[in-house]
Every structure is written in structure tokens, then in C-alpha cells.
Amino acid sequence: xxxxxxxxxxxxxxxxxxxxFIVPILPHSAPLPSSLIFLYLMLTTAGIVxxxxxxxxxxxxFFGPIFRFLTGESGGALSSARYLVLALFPLxxxxxxxxxxxxSDAPPAENRTIxxxxxxxxxxLSNPVPKTPDxxxxxxxxxxxxxxxxxxxxxxxxxxxxGFTPPPANFKDPTTIAMLQESYLFWRIKRGGVGxxxxxxxxxxxxxxxxxxxxxxxxxxxxxxxxxxxxQKPRTWDESE
Amino acid sequence: xMHQGPMITNQGRELAGRAVFLTGCVALLGLVGAxxxxxxxxxVAAQAPTAYRDLPLIxxxxxxxxxxxxxxxxxxxxxGVPIFAWLCEIVxxxxxxKRYDKLAKEFTKLLTSSYATTALFxxxxxxxxxxxxxxxxxxxxxxxxxxxxxxxxxxxxxxATLYLYWYGWDxxxxxxxxxxxxxxxxxxxxxxxxxxxxxxxxxxxxxxxVVLAEGTDFERAxxxxxxxxxxxxxxxxxxxxxxxxxxxxxxxxxxxxxxxxSQEERYHYDWMGYVGNFIGVFGLLPLPFAxxxxxxxxxxxxxxxxxTLMGGFLSWLFILQAMLIGVLFLGSxxxxxxxxxxxxxxxxxxxxxxxMAMLIILLLCLAVWMTPHSLVASLxxxxxxxxxxxxxxxxxxxxxxxxxxxxxxxLVTFMSFIMYWRAGKQDTAGWAKVAKAVMGAVLALAxxxxxxxxxxxxxxxxxxxxxxxxxxxxxxxxxxxxxxxPLTALLLKSAKTTTEMVWGKMPxxxxxxxxxxxxxxxxxxxxxxxxxxxxxxxxxxxxxxxxSSQYAFSPALGYAAALMALNTFLFxxxxxxxxxxxxxxxKAKAAAASAxxxxxxxxxxxxxxxxxxxxxxxxxxxxxxxxx
Numbered sequence: 001x002x003x004x005x006x007x008x009x010x011x012x013x014x015x016x017x018x019x020x021f022i023v024p025i026l027p028h029s030a031p032l033p034s035s036l037i038f039l040y041l042m043l044t045t046a047g048i049v050x051x052x053x054x055x056x057x058x059x060x061x062f063f064g065p066i067f068r069f070l071t072g073e074s075g076g077a078l079s080s081a082r083y084l085v086l087a088l089f090p091l092x093x094x095x096x097x098x099x100x101x102x103x104s105d106a107p108p109a110e111n112r113t114i115x116x117x118x119x120x121x122x123x124x125l126s127n128p129v130p131k132t133p134d135x136x137x138x139x140x141x142x143x144x145x146x147x148x149x150x151x152x153x154x155x156x157x158x159x160x161x162x163g164f165t166p167p168p169a170n171f172k173d174p175t176t177i178a179m180l181q182e183s184y185l186f187w188r189i190k191r192g193g194v195g196x197x198x199x200x201x202x203x204x205x206x207x208x209x210x211x212x213x214x215x216x217x218x219x220x221x222x223x224x225x226x227x228x229x230x231x232q233k234p235r236t237w238d239e240s241e
Numbered sequence: 242x243m244h245q246g247p248m249i250t251n252q253g254r255e256l257a258g259r260a261v262f263l264t265g266c267v268a269l270l271g272l273v274g275a276x277x278x279x280x281x282x283x284x285v286a287a288q289a290p291t292a293y294r295d296l297p298l299i300x301x302x303x304x305x306x307x308x309x310x311x312x313x314x315x316x317x318x319x320x321g322v323p324i325f326a327w328l329c330e331i332v333x334x335x336x337x338x339k340r341y342d343k344l345a346k347e348f349t350k351l352l353t354s355s356y357a358t359t360a361l362f363x364x365x366x367x368x369x370x371x372x373x374x375x376x377x378x379x380x381x382x383x384x385x386x387x388x389x390x391x392x393x394x395x396x397x398x399x400x401a402t403l404y405l406y407w408y409g410w411d412x413x414x415x416x417x418x419x420x421x422x423x424x425x426x427x428x429x430x431x432x433x434x435x436x437x438x439x440x441x442x443x444x445x446x447x448x449x450x451v452v453l454a455e456g457t458d459f460e461r462a463x464x465x466x467x468x469x470x471x472x473x474x475x476x477x478x479x480x481x482x483x484x485x486x487x488x489x490x491x492x493x494x495x496x497x498x499x500x501x502x503s504q505e506e507r508y509h510y511d512w513m514g515y516v517g518n519f520i521g522v523f524g525l526l527p528l529p530f531a532x533x534x535x536x537x538x539x540x541x542x543x544x545x546x547x548x549t550l551m552g553g554f555l556s557w558l559f560i561l562q563a564m565l566i567g568v569l570f571l572g573s574x575x576x577x578x579x580x581x582x583x584x585x586x587x588x589x590x591x592x593x594x595x596x597m598a599m600l601i602i603l604l605l606c607l608a609v610w611m612t613p614h615s616l617v618a619s620l621x622x623x624x625x626x627x628x629x630x631x632x633x634x635x636x637x638x639x640x641x642x643x644x645x646x647x648x649x650x651x652l653v654t655f656m657s658f659i660m661y662w663r664a665g666k667q668d669t670a671g672w673a674k675v676a677k678a679v680m681g682a683v684l685a686l687a688x689x690x691x692x693x694x695x696x697x698x699x700x701x702x703x704x705x706x707x708x709x710x711x712x713x714x715x716x717x718x719x720x721x722x723x724x725x726x727p728l729t730a731l732l733l734k735s736a737k738t739t740t741e742m743v744w745g746k747m748p749x750x751x752x753x754x755x756x757x758x759x760x761x762x763x764x765x766x767x768x769x770x771x772x773x774x775x776x777x778x779x780x781x782x783x784x785x786x787x788x789s790s791q792y793a794f795s796p797a798l799g800y801a802a803a804l805m806a807l808n809t810f811l812f813x814x815x816x817x818x819x820x821x822x823x824x825x826x827x828k829a830k831a832a833a834a835s836a837x838x839x840x841x842x843x844x845x846x847x848x849x850x851x852x853x854x855x856x857x858x859x860x861x862x863x864x865x866x867x868x869x
């Protein structure tokens with residue numbers, strides 16, 4: 001098939017093996033979904049094609065063996081392999097088409113929006129409770145009794161966390177509450193999972209509607225306690241806040 | 242029952258026949274009268290003013306969507322091209338190089354032929370808006386009437402200036418005439434800029450309205466015009482128009498190059514393609530920063546709108562955007578690299594390794610940029626990850642990572658251009674070694690600083706990242722450009738040319754890369770235009786006038802993507818038609834010249850099978866040619 005083709009094939013396989021088997025065993029990691037592996041492999045393929053077609057010579061060296069193989073110029077045992085490929089390729093396309101269109105009992109791929117937009121009435125709200133040590137401590141107390149069973153020590157690892165899919169949010173992760181304004185948390189705590197819009201898949205959140213148990217003031221205090229405990233700061237537009 | 246069967250069957254057939262007949266009549270009537278009925282559906286209710294009208298089959302919103310998108314794309318081209326046509330003319334005038342003047346004129350020819358179509362689509366859009374959304378248009382007219390008048394006046398002077406600029410090109414080609422012509426070009430751009438920002442105020446008002454309850458008409462119009470997202474959109478569109486114009490001119494040159502039958506044509510369109518790509522890249526470098534500023538302003542204006550765009554149901558569009566921009570960056574760099582390996586004979590071996598390094602950095606950056614925060618995963622995969630957010634790679638899904646990689650990609654693309662600029666030249670200045678060491682150090686330190694700020698951005702409050710870290714990253718990249726560009730220019734002043742550039746030797750895939758870049762830009766504009774418009778969700782004017790039509794819902798992303806693709810296709814067809822008409826005369830002249838035997842016999846256009854010859858090694862320096 002030509003030596004020039006061997007390196008790209010080895011590279012692609014190595015990247016696939018790395019993504020499929022090495023990434024999941026890295027510390028604090030998990031298996032990658034196939035959509036992401038496919039995306040990275042497409043990028044790899046694009047990179048290989050770009051690099052190998054930079055000059056006429058490299059393009060011919062790269063595509064030459066493929067053309068010769070497909071046109072039957074290679075001869076010898078490769079001719080039989082060519083017939084095999086030409087026969088198998090339509091079958092592969094057919095199998096792929098069947099696989100993507102046939103009805104299946106597998107649930108569809110999930111593209112849940114973790115942070116959907118809040119309703120208009122919650123935007124622009126600011127925390128009316130003074131940020132005093134007492135209020136923060138009070139909020140942490142409420143957090144300990146109401147939230148920590150699931151959200152744990154602000155890390156999403158409460159004793160009940162393993163019972164939920166998706167798991168409770170990890171507030172210490174810089175991509176969660178640190179990206180949001182306090183008013184967003186107020187909405188999520190107050191209205192709970194059922195208050196999520198469709199793209200947030202309300203049926204996938206077990207978060208209770210805390211408005212049934214906590215006053216607005218207490219919710220604001222919980223928010224202060226949450227940020228303080230997680231070592232994060234809410235998103236603001238004023239540096240002094 | 243058995244005996245009644247045939248009778249029932251016959252009656253059934255008769256009934257069915259009548260039903261079919263009646264249905265046919267109704268359908269016919271429906272077809273004949275549908276438009277009238279739809280257009281007049283509420284006019285009979287004289288008591289209440291008509292708020293909406295609809296169109297059968299296609300629907301009013303879809304029609305307005307298509308026409309508005311085509312108008313905006315045409316307008317982007319028409320307003321972007323004069324900027325660099327004028328700059329090319331100045332370069333030609335100052336340097337005395339007639340190539341630039343010819344190029345500027347060719348750009349302007351494309352502009353002139355597109356101008357009327359743009360205005361035509363603007364007129365159609367206006368009629369459709371008045372017809373389909375009378376209540377909204379009455380409201381907007383009430384606020385913006387003074388600026389409507391300004392817009393009309395601007396259109397008059399812009400048209401007059403364009404006529405003078407185009408038709409006076411040859412008459413004003415020398416001496417003071419040329420100076421006046423260049424002044425006309427300046428006026429053309431000034432009027433074009435105002436023509437862009439006035440309607441921008443209407444569109445941005447819908448997203449971030451400022452409504453004065455009291456005041457004169459002028460005061461209310463001015464307050465509404467100067468709304469929070471007006472200037473961010475103005476700057477973003479100004480740059481995007483240059484990018485669009487550059488890449489479309491590049492695509493035009495690419496197609497002309499592919500269909501060229503003579504070496505002379507190949508030289509010219511190869512060079513024009515290079516200039517088009519350069520202009521596109523030149524605009525592309527600051528575009529992410531302008532986009533970031535716009536999104537920041539939107540988020541600050543309204544949290545709901547900001548999250549809808551970047552975290553909510555529209556956030557998937559930003560992953561598509563990353564893919565399209567990624568292809569654009571790859572396509573532009575690929576074109577530069579092809580230029581090095583094909584226009585500068587013998588340079589391939591020297592630059593293969595640096596190109597590979599840049600390609601790997603670009604691909605890694607792209608991988609980060611394309612990684613969503615919430616991943617598409619099956620139920621089993623989501624369970625393994627503990628949700629749709631990957632515990633390790635999920636950090637790539639937020640702005641700190643995206644800003645970092647976009648800055649790195651801009652740096653790599655800039656260095657691609659610098660490499661192309663320096664290729665085939667040998668430094669002779671005594672201080673060249675020091676200068677190269679300084680440039681290398683600046684580049685390396687800048688790259689490291691951008692990455693450090695990006696990682697640090699995860700550990701500081703969002704406002705510190707947004708106000709200081711992201712802006713510092715942009716500042717660092719700009720500093721690199723402002724340092725390396727003049728240093729390179731100084732070095733090249735005294736450099737010895739070892740290998741002259743050979744034009745007209747690019748392989749056909751270079752032409753296709755130019756076309757691909759143009760399509761990516763058009764798709765990007767249709768995508769982000771939809772995002773900007775959809776972020777208002779069910780409001781005509783955000784928080785002020787609610788959309789109460791049957792189309793108040795946000796279309797599904799797949800549906801929207803289909804319309805974006807359709808709009809891109811229609812725009813490409815439209816531009817192809819306009820350019821075909823505009824270049825008819827040239828082709829007739831070329832045919833006449835061919836008949837006289839001036840075209841090399843047996844020359845085959847690249848796209849008609851003559852491509853292989855263009856991939857052969859370039860001739861040596863003795864056979865070099867310059868574009869004419």
C-alpha cells in the first residue's frame with residue numbers, strides 16, 4: 001500500500017487508542033463519548049490530508065498507492081483485495097445506513113443543556129442579604145442540612161449522590177457556579193428541577209423546589225454559604241462586589 | 242350485510258368521488274385565493290389593526306428570514322469591498338504598480354454589479370416587513386423615523402459617489418484626477434460606513450432597546466439608536482464585512498484561476514486570490530475579539546439573553562461556529578502553505594517542519610475550541626461520565642479555554658503569513674540574528690503568557706477574567722503583531738531574494754480552498770445571524786413588544802440549520818450569477834483575443850482536467866513571471 005500511508009494510519013490508530021483507553025484512566029477522568037472521539041479523529045484525518053497535500057510530490061506519494069489500488073494497477077494479491085474492498089464498501093454503507101435508520105430500543109443520544117437561560121423574572125436580581133459572616137454561616141448551616149446530602153462538601157459527592165443520574169453539581173469545579181450570577185442560583189434553588197425549561201430536561205433533575213421549604217431570604221443566604229464554602233466567587237459586572 | 246356490500250361500496254365510491262371533486266374544488270379555490278385570503282385575513286376586522294399577515298406554504302417568517310439574510314450578505318459584501326478596493330488603489334497610486342490599480346478596479350466592478358441587487362433585496366425586505374409585521378413596523382417607524390430620512394439621504398449620496406467612482410476610473414487615472422478619484426473612494430467608504438450603522442441601530446434596538454417615554458422625535462430616535470449593543474455590532478460587522486468581501490473576492494479569483502485558459506490569466510487570478518485570502522485573514526485576526534466584546538455586552542445587558550446564547554439552547558451554535566471558524570483558519574493557512582511550496586520553488590523541504598508544527602498547534606487548538614461543555618452522549622456514556630459534562634475535558638467547554646485557543650490560532654495564522662512573507666529571502670543585515678532572536682523570544686513568551694492567563698482564568702472571579710485576563714490575552718497578541726511586522730519589514734528591506742515568487746503555479750486545490758473559505762464565511766454569517774436574532778426569543782423588541790404571532794416559537798436547531806444551508810446556497814447562486822453577468826464582457830474580449838491566436842493552443846483549464854500539470858515542480862527562477 002506504500003510506506004507513506006503507513007505513518008498516517010499508525011498515527012490515527014494511536015490517537016484512537018489514546019482517546020479510547022488512556023484518557024479514561026487518567027486521574028479524575030472518565031471514558032469519552034463516541035461523538036467526541038469521532039470529532040478528534042476527524043480533525044486528525046483533516047490534518048493528515050492537509051499535510052500530505054502540501055506539495056505535488058507529497059500528494060502523489062500519499063494518494064498514489066490509494067489510486068493504484070482502487071484502479072487495479074497494483075496487480076498481484078492486491079487485485080483480489082481490491083475486489084474485496086469494492087464489494088465490502090457498499091455493504092458497509094448499507095450497514096451504516098441501516099444502523100442509523102432502523103428503529104432501536106436504545107435511548108437517543110443526550111444533549112442536555114446544563115445551564116439553560118433563566119426566566120425573565122429572575123434576571124437582574126441581586127442578593128438583598130448583607131454579606132456578613134453571620135449570614136454566610138447561617139447559609140452554610142442550611143446548606144449542611146438541606147443540600148449536603150447530595151452536593152456533599154460542595155464537591156457534588158454527598159452520601160446520596162451515587163443514587164442520581166446525572167449526579168449533583170460539583171460547586172468547587174470552576175465551570176459550575178463560578179460562571180453564574182447569584183440570581184441564577186436563586187432561580188435554580190427556588191424552582192428546583194421542575195422549573196427547568198425543556199432544553200434543561202427537567203425530568204433529569206432531582207433538585208427539590210426549595211421555595212416550598214425555605215424563604216427567599218434563606219435561599220439567598222444558602223447561595224452566600226455555597227460560594228464561600230466552595231471557594232468560588234459569583235459572576236458579577238462590578239469588580240467591587 | 243353481505244348483500245349491501247356492493248351497494249355501500251358503490252355509494253362509497255360515489256361519495257368518495259364527490260369528496261375528491263369537492264376537495265379538488267376547495268384545493269383549487271384554496272390555491273387561487275390562498276394568498277388573498279392570507280393577506281386579507283384580518284383586514285375585514287376593521288375594528289382591530291392588523292398585527293400580522295402570513296403567506297401559505299412557506300410562511301411569513303421563513304420568507305423574511307431568507308430575504309433578510311440574502312440582503313445582509315449582499316450588503317456585507319457591498320460594504321466590505323470598497324474598503325480594500327480603495328486601499329488597493331492607494332497602494333497602486335503610491336507605488337506606481339499598475340497591478341494594484343487593475344485589481345482595485347476589478348474589485349469595484351464586482352461591487353458595482355452587486356450594488357443594485359443589494360438595494361433590490363433591501364426593497365423587497367422592506368415591503369415584506371411592512372406587509373407581514375405592520376404593527377411592529379409602525380412601532381419602529383414611530384421611533385426611528387428621523388433615521389429613516391438620514392438613511393435615504395445616505396443612500397442617495399452613496400449611489401452618486403459609487404457611480405462617479407466606477408465610471409470615472411479611467412477618466413481620473415492620472416495626476417490630480419487620480420487624487421480626486423481616491424478622495425471619492427474615501428467618501429464612498431464613509432457613506433458606506435454610515436449606511437451600515439444606521440440600520441444596525443434598528444436591529445440592535447430590537448435586542449437591547451432603550452425607550453424614552455418623553456422627548457422630541459429626534460431625542461427618542463437618538464436614545465434608541467445609541468443602545469448597549471449598537472457599537473459592538475457596528476465594529477463586529479465592519480470587520481466581518483471585510484472578511485466576507487475578501488474571501489468572496491478570493492473565491493471569485495479561485496474560480497477564475499481554475500477556469501483560466503492562458504498563463505496571463507493564471508498569473509493574475511493567482512495573485513488576486515492571494516490578495517483576497519490576505520484580506521480575509523487580515524480581517525479574521527481581530528474578528529474573534531470583536532465577537533467576544535459583542536457577546537460580553539449582550540451578557541451584561543441581559544443575563545437571560547447571554548445565557549440563552551452561550552449556555553442555553555443556542556449554545557450548540559457556538560460549537561458549529563467553532564467548527565466553521567476552524568475550517569476557515571485551516572483553509573487560510575493551507576492556502577498560505579501551498580503558496581510557500583508552489584510559488585517559491587525549492588522551499589518545501591525547508592518549511593515542511595515548521596508547517597507541521599503550526600498545523601499540530603492549530604489542530605490542538607481546534608480540538609479544544611470544538612469541545613462542548615455539555616457533550617452529546619448516549620445514556621450509557623453519560624452514566625460513565627457522571628452526566629453530559631466530562632470530568633476532565635469539560636474544562637475545555639468554557640470561555641477561558643476558548644479565548645486561549647482562539648488567541649493561539651490567531652498567533653499561528655499570523656506566523657504563517659510572516660513565514661510566507663520571508664520565504665525565498667535571505668537576511669543580509671548585520672543585526673538580523675538579534676532581530677530573529679527577539680522575534681522568536683517575543684513569540685514564545687507571548688504564547689506562554691496567553692496559556693498561563695488562560696489557565697489562571699479558572700481560578701479568579703469571572704469579572705477579573707473578563708475585564709483583565711481576556712483583554713490582556715488580546716493585548717499580547719496585538720503586541721506580537723505590532724512588534725514582529727515592522728521588524729520583519731525592516732529585515733526584508735535589506736534582504737537578498739534567493740528565489741523569486743512564481744505566480745500562476747498554484748495547484749487546483751488552492752482554488753478550491755479559496756472557494757471553501759468563502760462558503761465557510763457565508764455559513765458563519767447565516768449561523769450567527771440566526772443566533773443574534775433568536776436570542777430575543779419570543780420578543781420582537783426585547784422586553785417591550787412581544788411576538789404574538791404563530792411564529793413566536795424558536796425554530797428547532799436542525800430546521801434552522803436547513804434554512805441556513807438554503808440561504809448559503811441561494812447567496813452563492815446569486816453571487817455566481819452577478820459575477821457571471823459582470824464578467825461577460827471580459828470573456829467576450831478573451832474569446833476575440835483567443836480567435837486571434839494570443840492564447841496558448843491546447844491550454845486546458847485546471848477544473849477541466851488540466852490540473853495535473855499545475856502540480857508539477859515550478860520552473861526555475863529564469864522562467865519567473867510576475868502577474869500582469
